[in-house]
Amino acid sequence: METFEDQKLSVSLDWEMRFNIILGIARGLVYLHHDSRLRIIHRDLKTSNILLDKEMNPKISDFGLARMIEGKETEANTTRVVGTHGYMSPEYVLHGLFSVKSDVFSFGVVLLEIISGKKNTGFYQSKLATSLIAYAWRLWVENHVLDLMDSALHEVCNANQFVKCVNVGLLCVQEDPNDRPTMSNVFTMLDSEAATIPTPKQPAFVPWRGHPIKASSSSEPELTSSLGGR
Template identity: 75%
Template sequence: MSSSSSPVVVVGITIVVVVVALLSTIGYIAYLHKRNITKRKGNRANPVLHLYDSESRVKHLIDLKQFKDEDKEGIDVPFFDLKDILAATDNFSDSHKLGQGGFGPVYKGKFPDGKEVVVKRLSSASRQGLVEFKNEVVLIAKLQHRNLVRLLGYCIEGEEKILLYEYMPNKSLDSFIFDRMLCVLLNWESRFDIILGIARGLIYLHQDSRLKIIHRDLKTSNILLDGDMNPKISDFGLARIFESKQTEANTNRVVGTFGYMSPEYALDGFFSVKSDAFSFGVVVLEIISGKRNTGFYQSDQAMSLLGYAWRLWKEDKVYDLMDQTLSETCNINEFLRCVNVGLLCVQEDPSDRPTMPNAFLMLSSEIATLPVPQQPAFVVRRGPPSLAPSSSTNPKTSSNNEITDSLEEGR
């Protein structure tokens, strides 16, 4: 071979190698694409198996005792650097602070692109530990509904555990209905829409979401209001996953808030969708009356708000339960349905309470026949029982039950 033909041969060989490599790469990409399509089809062909896969994965992430880098692959929201959060909140300055709760402070943050967020910062002294933190990060990231607050991201660096939520300009429901000045901004139509929105959110959690969730801490301070006064359920740190056929569970560590917990949960640690229904019933009665269940007091009788509503129901005086600011805007038929459904939800026996789909149907239907409620639980108001054992209690005979509170301030 002549020296003049050598470069031509080299160029030819190079072109062949490049073409072969390119074709091999294209073939491998096509193989991977086909395998992914087959895998997705397999998941669709066996949705039950896929669902249990999700439940198992979520429970695994939550139950881990530490937060590893590889765990982030199972989380559907972005990780934020602490330095960016510090800049957005001006180093957690008091001017950005929205509230303070048992787990720590809540701040309003603003990023350079103008996006406003709520920054929930767990303090080192918080009762809400790593499990509760991961519970919110993993669970709420997989829940998408217009009546659930949206998690935008999280941060865990050193001792800092931080959650970032969409900003709710109207803060929490309790900041309106229990304030004698602000309550006038919520007419009957707004309150009834809020009640229906909360019910829709619970139906999604109990029945329509990919994971069956029991919230366990539903209360007016955990209902946030967006700019149009649409309700969004928040705070999923105490929520628990149920398997699709599971109906109830029990725990030795009772967590939640006095006044909203069902009797079977507060006393025996049993919780189910009917526990959330009880909390919903309390919220409904608080919304239409403008009175707190836990702070309700009458000098003539030691009675809870539930007991007061029950007495008015028996005496056919339910209109006396109405918040006086609603007298001019109230739809009487809707009000009566709310009282009826509220009392049905707070009945002592869980089997007597409606499920959330049934509660929503009774609230929204003008022709539905509503059952007559039985006496609610906690009719007589007593001082809060001490469920947490004292240091002097014999550890062998004491209960492990514990009552905790979540944030009472608005976001």
Template identity: 65%
Template structure:
């Protein structure tokens, strides 16, 4: 793709200035529609399992294209989840139920989408994010701002002149809804698109994110299950 991948833009201080709010919102909406196509509109349901900013390619018009289906799984027409004994994915983007129990589903992709959305509007990575002792991941930081009702503090500084406040707050709300701990609490992608594309004013109130990534000196994958979902810190690299 002529414009490389999404992470090339949003995590670079200079390149991020070329992505104004309208472009970022359109990218978010385009990614959501792409995931919905995989989950609902293909002949066989596809669960991507490795959705992340580096797997979102941008064409010459900055339209997003979901790429890298090396970990994708095709499930039955009516099947919405499956289980695997070997967890494969990327640290910071996989859901807690997948990391802990190997259960992946369309709601796992929803979780990953939520992380990507929050990264797009903040310009910050979820992994390696150490803002303070209270929030050592982007999800934890965003949740803290939400509970403190200082939502605009999450905004990428390069968006100050172009951001539409109502849309930004809606995106933050939706992002946090997508990364909730219980998969059944997360919206489906069809509902996400309705919330993004519609005029809905009153969105559901999100619950605490699935887990907060802490400082972890180990980069190896562990088969041991953590005592709680707040303790999931192991790196799970895509193979």
């Protein structure tokens, strides 16, 4: 199996493949969070932990940091924060609190990396933004969402699906875990043409250089104008 860190693989994946991979990851997390006998929180979801088989079906791997929660519990806390910088939710980084919504945050980062071909932590000293999350949010409020698209997708991307993915990705990385959707809701929003998708609030970890960005009054950006690992 191969991972998203493979540069040649990243270039070869078209939009349909990437969208199906995103759906597959979401479906896997729905199972872990909702359908498994014991609720499983992965705690280290990232692009390098997504394996692809020969048919490009995604498999979530590396459960070394995963925790199982019994019954109806959805969160727990720890005094030892472990994970990967750029994928951990703010409540986990700052307070050691992890939950299914922590995995939702990580999924949002992975989604944005897949559709943009950029790493969340790859914006060091960049003039564009401080992170991929910040860059995606900037483009969202400025109604230039398609500028986030991986250049390898320009000729083949479904623009409406792309905008929906950005919308869902930003919902997943909102600062308050209560504002993030569950993975079952994420899957429905991505898979259904009729699903209503809320407008995201400013996400976590978005310090902005210069003047703060004010959100547009429009509920959905206009269509204007790689996988994670670059």
